[in-house]
Amino acid sequence: MSEDTTTQQNARKTARSALMLVAGMGALSFASVPLYDLFCRVTGWGGTTQVADEATGEVLDQTILVRFDASTGRDMPWVFEPVQREMRVRIGETGLAFYRATNPSDRPVMGTASFNVAPFEVGSYFTKIQCFCFVEQVLQPGESMEMPVTFFVDPEIVDDPERSETKVITLSYTFYETEDQQAGVGKALTADAF
Numbered sequence: 001m002s003e004d005t006t007t008q009q010n011a012r013k014t015a016r017s018a019l020m021l022v023a024g025m026g027a028l029s030f031a032s033v034p035l036y037d038l039f040c041r042v043t044g045w046g047g048t049t050q051v052a053d054e055a056t057g058e059v060l061d062q063t064i065l066v067r068f069d070a071s072t073g074r075d076m077p078w079v080f081e082p083v084q085r086e087m088r089v090r091i092g093e094t095g096l097a098f099y100r101a102t103n104p105s106d107r108p109v110m111g112t113a114s115f116n117v118a119p120f121e122v123g124s125y126f127t128k129i130q131c132f133c134f135v136e137q138v139l140q141p142g143e144s145m146e147m148p149v150t151f152f153v154d155p156e157i158v159d160d161p162e163r164s165e166t167k168v169i170t171l172s173y174t175f176y177e178t179e180d181q182q183a184g185v186g187k188a189l190t191a192d193a194f
Contacts (some may be wrong), residue, residue: 005100007191011106014079017074021032024141029113030058031122032150050124056078056137057092058091058092058155058159059090059091059093060091060092060155061090061092061130062090062091062093062158062166063088063089063090063171064089064153064171065086065087065088065167065168065169066070066086066087066088066089066095066097066151066153066165066168066171067085067086067168067169067170067171068082068084068085068086068087068097068099068170068171069082069170069171069172069173070082070099070172070173070174070175071172071173071174071175072140072174072175072176073174073175073176074112075177076109076175076176076177077103077104077109077153077177078101078102078103078104078105078109078111078139078175079102079168080099080100080101080173081099082097082098082099082100083097083098083099083100083146084097084098085134088163089152089153091153091154091155091157091158091159092152092153092154092155093152094150094152095148095150095151095152096148097148097149098146098147098148098149099132099146099147099149100144100145100146100147100174101137101139101144101147101175102139102143102144102145103139103140103141103142103143103144104142106141107141107175108138108139109138109139110136110137110138110139110177110178111136111137111138111139111176111177111178112133112136112175112177112178113132113133113137113173113176114173114174114176115131115133115171115172115173115174116172116184117170117171117172118170118171119166119169121162121163122153122166122169123164124154124159125153125154125156125157125163125167126151126153126154126171127151127152127153127154128149128150128151129151129152130148130149130150131148131149131150131151132147132148132149133149133173136178139177142189149171150169151171153169157168164168181192
C-alpha cells in the first residue's frame with residue numbers, strides 16, 4: 001500500500017469518527033431537555049414541584065404558610081397576579097388558590113406558565129393536583145380569567161431533618177406569550193377547561 005492510500009484511509013476514518021461524534025453530541029443535546037425535566041420532576045431540583053391526582057389523605061396538625069407570587073415575561077402584555085398573597089394550610093391538606101390574568105391589549109394573546117417553589121429544596125414535597133400551567137391559556141382583548149391551582153404539602157416533609165423546619169413556601173408563576181398564536185385564537189380557555 002502506498003503512503004497516499006494510507007493517508008486517505010486515515011482521513012476517512014477521522015472524518016467518520018468526527019461525524020459520529022457530532023451526531024452523538026446532537027443526539028445528547030436533543031435529549032438533554034427532556035432528561036433534565038425528568039430529573040427535576042423526580043428530585044424537585046430547582047424548585048420543580050411534584051404532580052399528583054389527589055392528596056395522600058394524611059393531614060397533620062402542623063401548618064405551613066404558602067405565599068403566591070406572579071410575574072410575566074418581558075413581552076407578555078397580560079396583567080397577572082395572585083388573588084390572595086398567602087394562605088396557611090395544614091401539612092397534607094389540599095389547598096386551593098387562584099391567580100387572575102387580564103389581557104389589556106387589543107388582540108387575543110395565548111400564554112403558558114412556568115413555575116417553581118422556594119426554597120428550591122422543598123420542591124419534592126410541594127405537590128400540585130390541578131394547575132392552569134398544564135395547558136396554554138388564551139385571553140381575548142379585555143378578557144380576564146381566574147385560574148385555580150390545587151396543591152398540598154406532602155407530610156413526608158416533617159421526616160426530612162433538613163426540611164422539617166420549613167415554615168414558608170413560595171409558589172411562583174411566570175406567564176410567557178406563546179409564539180404560535182394561530183392555534184388558540186378564538187378559543188378562549190376557561191378555568192372549567194380542567
